Amino acid sequence: MEKVIRFVEDNQQRNLDDLMEILRIPSISSSTEYKPEVVRCADHLAMRMHETGAARVDVFPTEGHPIVYSEFGAGRAKPTVLVYGHYDVQPVDPVDLWTSPPFEPQVRDGRLYARGATDDKGQLYTHLKAVQAYLRTVGDLPVNVKFIVEGEEEVGSTSLEGFLRAHKEMLAADWVVISDTPMFGKNMPSICYGLRGICYMEIGVKGPGMDLHSGSFGGIVPNPVNVLCEIIASMKDKAGRVQIPGFYDDVIQISQEEREALARLPLDTETLRAAAGVKQLTGELGYTDLERMWARPTLDCNGIWGGYSGEGAKTIIPSWAKAKISMRLVANQDPEKIAELFAHYVREVAPASIGIEVRSLHGGKGFLTPIEHPAVKAAARALERAFGVRTLYIREGGSIPFVATIHEIFRTPCLLVGFGHPEENSHAPDEHMYLDHYFSGIKAAAILYQELSLL
């Protein structure tokens, strides 16, 4: 183990250079325009795995973006870890708010800036580099390590479930390890035991057949923008509670014990507020900020558009209006059921004078794991050794649909051991990763493999 750790410490520049190379590929999965770059990124990753010494590397085509799979063998007698990651990234707009171009990685103040730096290329590479450290020093691994790296995480992991079901045997593992979550704070190694799910919808409201003169027709025709605003406004009450009937039916309430544990975490509300750039934090009445972020479902409008948005005053009643609305769900809420409840609610409250269309764009289940599991304890020990401080038990407000899916299919423990940081702008301009976290993350992954081999 000492040799492995020393190799990691001696090869920081090389580990950084390799990461920067994959960060230069603009693998934006949401835009068809970037499809060739996504494919190029998958191929680059496969090449890198090959070079690292994988016994097997495959780039599986899907109906969407390819899935990269590889195996690093330790022998049949050893248990197996399946490492999940994604090589696709979020869009970069507004691109003019980036300090350095999103696909030209740059180190500033101990941070590596680039789209994908923390979400998820940097975190994925902690594992690849940990594997490399074993192979270049002791020559083999304490566990078999399999990688499954998808290219559709930022667009709902559409192809993943089918792939998992079709390749159950190939993917078989004793544990799944996922590094795609932030730690609680700088140098605060954390194990994430809960994720929220998501249900992402789009509403279209159709009023007049075309944009109408607001003088001639104002007063007698339904205005689709006003109607859409009314529908959206009706979805939450003053206390921030979602008003869609049945929405909370399957929510697991937070236990008193967990509320107390969450309250003990060193949350700096002012830093959080400043990171969000808001005048005040706000949210559902009766819950703390951490509870609101991690353990309660939400309803947020992601975008709205309709009518005239140009310069000056155009006096029209718009023909239509649209909105994207997503709900973060907690474990046990079913995205498909929520999508149905949502669509039914919208159709119920929509006035008869307008046309309405409700579409589900994507969904994913939440996740909650018992923190007493031996594998969770093993991961906690690995993090403590690598970072030199106590491991925190946290949840995450975001969604990794894969986690619930793999849990359902393989019934295998999923360890969410993330090396990100909450203020790393993962979906925003100036995304970055702390280099300390990257380097300590590689050590933590290496120690984790050993800890798991001893279970």
Next chain:
Amino acid sequence: MEKVIRFVEDNQQRNLDDLMEILRIPSISSSTEYKPEVVRCADHLAMRMHETGAARVDVFPTEGHPIVYSEFGAGRAKPTVLVYGHYDVQPVDPVDLWTSPPFEPQVRDGRLYARGATDDKGQLYTHLKAVQAYLRTVGDLPVNVKFIVEGEEEVGSTSLEGFLRAHKEMLAADWVVISDTPMFGKNMPSICYGLRGICYMEIGVKGPGMDLHSGSFGGIVPNPVNVLCEIIASMKDKAGRVQIPGFYDDVIQISQEEREALARLPLDTETLRAAAGVKQLTGELGYTDLERMWARPTLDCNGIWGGYSGEGAKTIIPSWAKAKISMRLVANQDPEKIAELFAHYVREVAPASIGIEVRSLHGGKGFLTPIEHPAVKAAARALERAFGVRTLYIREGGSIPFVATIHEIFRTPCLLVGFGHPEENSHAPDEHMYLDHYFSGIKAAAILYQELSLL
């Protein structure tokens, strides 16, 4: 008079050709990009007035778009008519919904299609062609005719009031005639005795400092789109009544007599509904469709935008959201007072967690005139002779800020004698004008000058 009428009838093609020529100039006043075309349109109009035989033609620059002024003299002993019109037009988007390009006039089924055909180039030209008919036949006019044609009607007539006040003597007239309103229906000549005013506002809501990851921050930060929807939704109750305190304070209630007169107008609700292209007509509880369109104030969102509107699902909490909202006002409501009430209301209901900006984009007063006035009666006779059917007394839901302004400055009767049609898409794709109305309108204008000269 017979000669004049015969000249109009003999010169239909020429009158159409001249109109088509000015319709080819894209004089869109709302966009700085089209500024040179607006200026070109003013110059073209001035040239045409000169050619028609004006004693004086001036193109007055303003801080916005130029004002074209001309005089056709009949002698000091004769009374004077001031004809108002505007040569600017609305934007053309969505341009792909036009059957023929907006600035390539085309005649189909007895209608002339082009942006500005009815609003207001076609209606303005009825007067210019009536003047021409006198000058080419009897050689002089029964009244002095002055033209004032502005280029900012579609953007709030910003420069007009200052111009009117600065040129009171030059513009002095016994009556003002405005042809910028629709008739009640096809071949139903109408005098408009009421116009609505307008108050056009823009709201900006600022939430997070940048777009945030809706998983990481969802639940604790104010969402500017949701907040904007709540603010807009709160502006009207279920009965369609505006909830801004003080909004209705200065509204003149509709008299029982007028309600009965309006109820006698041959309104075809189904045609109106079909023209609007809506599933159902709707509006303020307790009022008929005509009352809602003409005699009650409104509040309509003209546009809304914020967050992600592209393909697929982007999981962000947007940084900001904006909306344009206009209120049609009735006579006696003051747009500036309404703008203040609106801004005050928005700031009051906005939660402390977000930043809010409210701007007034433009305003104009409504107008109401007694239908017993001799000049109104003279106009009614002129319309009856030209169209061969009884004249209707109507109101109009739109706004011509000029009317209230000139009424206030000159204390002169304003005759709203329009030759448009409610279904001519005046602010929408496929704007057109009925050729019958154009040709009969020229006759009506000619007869009107004579009728007024006899008062």
